[in-house]
Amino acid sequence: MATSGERDLPAWEQPPQRVHLHMMKKEPQRLPLGWLDLLTWEARRLELIREGDDVSGFVRAVGRGLAADPPRDPMVAHRQTDKRGWITIGLDPKRMFWREANALFSAAAISDCKDQRPKALDLLSSPEALDAIGGDATLDLDVLGLSAEKSRLDLIRAEHLRARARLFSDGVAATEVAIAINEKATVAVGALRAALVKYAAVALSPGDRTPDSKEVYRLVDSWGATTEAWSALGEHFDALLRDLGEVEPEEARERFAQACLRVAQACFAAATAAGRESGRWLKAAALGERVLHAKLRPLRTSLRAPESSSRAETNALEGQA
Template sequence: MATFNLIDEPWIPAVDQQGAAREVGLREALVDAHLLSSVRHASPLATVALHRLMLAVLHRIFGPRDPGEWVELWRQGQWDGAALQDYLDHWRDRFDLFDPVHPFYQVPQMPDAVTHPPEHLMLEAASGNNATLFDHHHERRRVPLRAADAACYLLAQQSYAIGFGKSSPFYFSDAPLVRGFTVLIHGETLFETLMLNLQNYTPTSRDLPAWEDDAPREPDRDGTLPRGYLDYLTWQSRRIHLIADGDPPYVIGCQIQQNLKLRGDESDPFKVYRSDKERGMVPLSLVPGRAVWRNADALFHLPEATRMGPQDQSTTPPRSFRWLSVVRQQARGSTVELRSVYRFGVYGMATQPGKAASVVLWAQEELPLPLDLLDDAQQVHDLADGLGLAERAGSIERRAVQHLASLLLTPESDLQDGRRADPKAIHSLAEHMDPTPDYWAALGGTFGRFMVGLTVDRVPALQEWADAVRIASIDSFGRLVRSLGTSARELKAIVRAERAFRLWLNSEVSEWKERVGYESAQPA
């Protein structure tokens, strides 16, 4: 009989403090968390799922019930190995991937279920309706999966399985993390990372992690409410059974059916929420072509309307950020100190509009987390102001490209009685020439420094950011015009469009600099 116990078998992809990658068992990952740098899987979805599993175990053993308990855990600098050992030993059989009665995160074999190739576990693989993203397998190949890999993909499947498609006893529904993105705070060690994401938790008799549940609930097409935070962290959205063969065991097939449908929108502590007039608070989602940093102000407390307009009148930052602000205040009254800057990662996927089952983007993005931004409203307003300037400069650049396209198509279009080109033709040409992806990429490289700078010295940070916005815009527009031809018609259009662009951009940047409190820079 196949066996693969996740407590001791190496399966979690970890990096030690010397930068060497290796696989560790669940016990080693937690007991030696202070000796490991991070846990990171090739799939960003599996990375999130692995952290949620470890957090569920830690909450079950250590709480913490309040900020004081959290600070004491942080002070210790590592997890209590004996407590972890006792807990994992008690539930040892429930962590066996192939246990015949309680296979980890699964159900026993389903006699009437279809057996799929193992690639169906991999949300990023090319199987069924999934698009090929960063995977190059084909479902007909039926490539066996190592038990270690299957365990990671099993976790990701329970957290990120996409709704749509026939199943039993009813159609597939979305797993908890499909909508919106997840924010994880990163420390210097795995221990710090887990602590920074460990929030206050008070146990209840009803709230159990999946492996402790002796009476799993039946799927309900009307949805099921979580019994508590640990139930939610280990939510079983699919009935899955892995089919193994060999010694050591490899997964050669899998059965997947609908299990628990989440009722309503459970408030996830690692998501950002925005206000929607019709749907209430909904998770902020990834948008293809738009880096997460462009919405960084939504990650912090901004009570009134932001630069994005009336459709985003309020946002709620991750509860993990708010909790970190609380424990930071608690730590200030003790001998425990937190650093002024950590980092956070943003993980998730985006689906094609109107096609919920069509995934077009898997993302993992990292940014600095200056802790002062969690508490200082002025700094958050400055951050939003800086992002607003960047958005307006991007709009100016797009406007200038529209102007350039119009001049290229009809050179007299800027004259009072000049002939105008077809708006559709102008739009099509402008879209083809659009230089703003280069502009945003260049700004993304300096945004982290801007965030940190705001917490150190406001005026120089704002000055540097305004200059960075202006330079990035001028550079990307300049690359566009240099890529065009050198005919008299083209050169004439370039000169006129560039003159207008510089005038609009310099005016915007100068007015912004004056408003935020320092002298305007000299125009280009």
């Protein structure tokens, strides 16, 4: 971004805005004078109401508006849309951040990607930066974000990630792993929920009557098992991200698949532990475990066969030959 030299100042060093902006329907707009101006941009302001020498109140007023097609904030992720052009990417309250973490690497892997990661990551993963800090250096990233609708603030979130610097430079492997493990996590949590739905449906159907589906889903949601599973898998993702670079991508994916199996089984056991005293609930648990086992089969089949088993199979084939 071009700078206006001495005029590019932080907001507190610039001449004050004119007063009574709260009387305007739309704030005055202009382009930033440089990075200092943009990064301290005053989008909102408070105007004091005075009665003589005393302040009797205040008005929340508009501040400075950005003119059309302004430079994009280098600390914020953006997405290109057909109607609105480049917009900032907010947080989805229903999804944990780590499930979208592949976007931090994909910009380095896909040149025509419509999602643009923060420019600060491009600078941090530039050849000059990697030469200075080393590609194997571990970066600590604090990711801050919010979900808002106009003046309503729905969610504020702070996340922390650790990863090797070179993963942000050549993001192909990291992106592929992140996408693959997201798919595995979706299978695991989906299997867990399906098993719990079966468990709840059988437990709530004495005499083989058909239970109310709303009651079934309300009971399943009350256990919080899927939320617990996503949280636990997030911890495994953090560990995988730290190790990626020391292990091959295939091994990283397999480790995460094994973690998915363990987490799904543990969360199912925890959610159903309290009801394993009566016969109907024991039957429900057995049927739920059957569903869980069937739904987790894709994860089991994705695991590589142990080396000893593979060697035994090879020897058997050679013996037959």
